[in-house]
Amino acid sequence: MNFCSHCGQPVTLRVPEGDQRPRHVCTACGTIHYQNPRIVAGCVPEHEGRILLCRRAIEPRRGYWTIPAGFMENGETTQDAARRESMEEALADVEIGSLLAIVHVLHANQVQVMFRARLPRPEYGAGAESLESVLCTEDEIPWQDLAFRSVDFALRRYLEDRRDGVDRHHFMALDLRPAAH
């Protein structure tokens, strides 16, 4: 951030009065521009025991496998967002179920909220951001080719809980920031 989105003048990085952290503050109008984590919402869609995965058509991690997930928009719930992403990325009309995982991705300033989901009919495809989508049995999941550690975490917890017949939710924090931070 270099300029004030309100008045267009340069911003400077300083700790505002009464605050503890450096913020981007406008040198002209004084507006403080806070930066906060963004929410990624996603789900693990299941159809008759098989799980829907998508292969990414975009960076980062193009060509690797993920669950449908993406940035939450204003005006929707996390469940709305997870459902919309399933439609956009996998052309899959899912029913969102219980909360599965909340993953804090500290190096990316993201909070990922993942749900269980049901795909009532085996209808799916590749949205603009996917190369393909597939329904996998547990044994077919491409563990070595998953796009993100948060996806690995969500899938493992999903399968464990399914085996145990419970709907737990799980927290995790991922932190790949330089150690000096």
Add this chain to the structure above:
Amino acid sequence: MNFCSHCGQPVTLRVPEGDQRPRHVCTACGTIHYQNPRIVAGCVPEHEGRILLCRRAIEPRRGYWTIPAGFMENGETTQDAARRESMEEALADVEIGSLLAIVHVLHANQVQVMFRARLPRPEYGAGAESLESVLCTEDEIPWQDLAFRSVDFALRRYLEDRRDGVDRHHFMALDLRPAAH
């Protein structure tokens, strides 16, 4: 948003190619400025059966009662944020427990994540954003003078679950946007 925070030139509101929603797009450098919901993290701190509430010293809802809660910062987890807010608003060093509620406040573009918490020692006070803090029994909670509906929701679910001896989590969506939206 009027100007590009990257290059300082005017932005325009339009639907970028491949997108479905209007975004602020820079007329000079083309940067797309996404706007996403922000996370508010908070907790219901309990000490020997009593609940810690704060009376707000700032708008909105100055003078009304709330639980410790505030905007999550980059580089922390939702639990970190809830703990920090308890320290900042109520000078209370709490231990964050299980997930209590996720409230989508659609008219404010907020996702509020509330936890159960334990206040090990009855030590608390008024931080810069609070007029006072108190430990209330269930009967003393000022239901008519709570600051927000999300706080009412969190407290009611907290007390119900405590009565039932369970640690559930609860979702809610609040939507006070104009009906035309």
